[in-house]
Amino acid sequence: MNAIDKRPYELFQRPDSPNWWMRFSIKGHGQKRIGLKTPNGELARVLAEKEYQKAVWSAEAGVLQGKSSxxxxxxxxxxxxxxxxxxxxxxxxxxxxxxxxxxxxxxxxxxxxxxxxxxxxxxxxxxxxxxxxxxxxxxxxxxxxxxxxxxxxxxxxxxxxxxxxxxxxxxxxxxxxxxxxxxxxxxxxxxxIPAPELATAPKNKRPSFTVEETETLLKHAMNRIAFVGKPDEPQRMIDAKTRFERMMLWGFIQVAFHTGMRPTELHNLTWSNIEGLETARNTAIKDARIRIVAYGKGKSPQRLVPNVEALGAFVALWDAFKTRFRRAPEPSDAVFANIDGRRAQNYKKSLNSLLEATGLKKDAFGRARTAYSFRHTYATNQLRKGTDIYTLAINMRTSVRMIEMYYSDVVPDDMAKRLEGSF
Structure with a gap:
């Protein structure tokens, strides 16, 4: 090693290279070695001075590279x-x-x-x-x-x-x-930046409902609004409180099936979030259109387009509120309300009871269904009718990756026919 001088830094050459290097220590940052990439001694001194001053400034500013724990x-x-x-x-x-x-x-x-x-x-x-x-x-x-x-x-x-x-x-x-x-x-x-290697998580298809199961669930939910009792027992009328609560549950299921909204978004709905409902109530069904402003996951509200079938559910919920409280809902009133008019927090207990009664608590693979299963059913049905995943991801307020991950096995019938056809 051939040292040139004794400054705050030391210049030296390695035995295997003609180029000059420098080394120095700064308190709190340990020793640094920098290759100057030149065999010229005079140029090496100039470059070393610049590198040392740069390191001192970086240390004082707290940005000296590589020496922070x-x-x-x-x-x-x-x-x-x-x-x-x-x-x-x-x-x-x-x-x-x-x-x-x-x-x-x-x-x-x-x-x-x-x-x-x-x-x-x-x-x-x-x-x-x-x-x-x-x-x-x-x-x-x-x-x-x-x-x-x-x-x-x-x-x-x-x-x-x-x-x-x-x-x-x-x-x-x-x-x-x-x-x-x-x-x-x-x-x-x-x-x-070192990237951790993590195995891809298994793609577990989300539990949803078939078309037949959907019809069974909604029919049973509607029948339970007016009567109570097991099939082999005499049916009897239910009280006003139970009737109202079951009406809310039926409406919750209908809206969930036809919007794909998350349970939290549904419970956060107020009547002001249903845009165009007043006009739609007085318009022919084929021409009626509403939009929904969803509040839930994310920092800001997001507008979504519901299936046309959702309109009937909102009209029924509006009428049920008006009948119960003898007034039309205010814009600030919750769409899904309790018997006292306040916002319903969840329907977990009543939904489980309905699923148990219809034998639909679990899907064919033994996976338990929850309020989220309506969202999964919505996604599955949209894909089956040919909605592209990009449009669907926007309307469901989620990413294309999530749609691809959990619903990529859903192939519309028209696409299946093309895939099955001869080359």
Missing amino acids: FSKLAEQYLDRLDKLSQTDPKRRTKYRHDKGIIDRYLVPYFGKKTVTSITHARVQDYLEWRRQYWTTGPGKNEYAIKYELDGKQFSRPVQHIEPAQSTLRREAVTLRNVFKLAVTLGYMKAAD
Whole structure:
């Protein structure tokens, strides 16, 4: 090695190359080595001076590449997320979610390692450690997870099982967000972010209803509005409260079948969200059109186009409200109301009772049906009638990827005929 001078940095040549290199140390950042890519000594001195000054400035600005620990970056990431959540309450849930992952898994594993030392192989090792965390790893002897929410202390029991692929994917997003902050601060390049390798989650088709099952369910729901009793018993009239509640359930099912709305979106509906209903009530069915503004998943309301059959359900629900409360619904009234006029929170109990009574609680594969099954039925029926997945994804407020993942096996009959035809 041939050293030239003794400045804050040292210039030297390696035995296997005529080019000059430099090395120096900056407090808190360790030693750095930089190849100057020239065999010219004078030029090497000029380049070295520039590189050293650049490194000093970057260190003072807190952006010296590659010398920040993962734990420090994770702390900065949470601080930023916390500040954003102060002005945007919706980010509060994400802050709590990411903080839990960072505090329990990411920082204990990666700790003070510099971000540039965390390679693809190390991330894969982390995934294996994470899979075993609650079974044979650090959490095997823990039986409760303690956490704080709104200033109160809570705890929940531990499940000593391996995490699902979907859980690992969500946690991988948090890990990547910390690395993205490192890119923003100049510690590393976007191309150097290590990507975890996760197996593709199995495509489990969502439980839905066949055309015949749909007809059976709706017919039974309608019959139960007026009468009660088992088929082999004398039928008797039901009380006004039960009749109103069953009317709401029938309407809920009808609207769900013909809009594909999520249960939360349905329960959030007010009459002001049904655009064009007043005009449609006085228009011939073939010409009547309504639009629905859905509130639920996502930051902003989204407009959707319902099937024409949904109009009849909304008209029936409007009339039921007017009969019960002896007044027309106000724009702010909930579409799906309780007997006292307030918003119904869910129909889980009454829906399960109806599904059990019709023998439709589970599909042919033994998968339990829920209120979400109406949404899956809507998607299946739209694809079968030839609606393209891009249009359907927009109307269902979801991604094309989700449509492809869960409904790609639904082939319209006209497409099937073309596929079956001879070449």
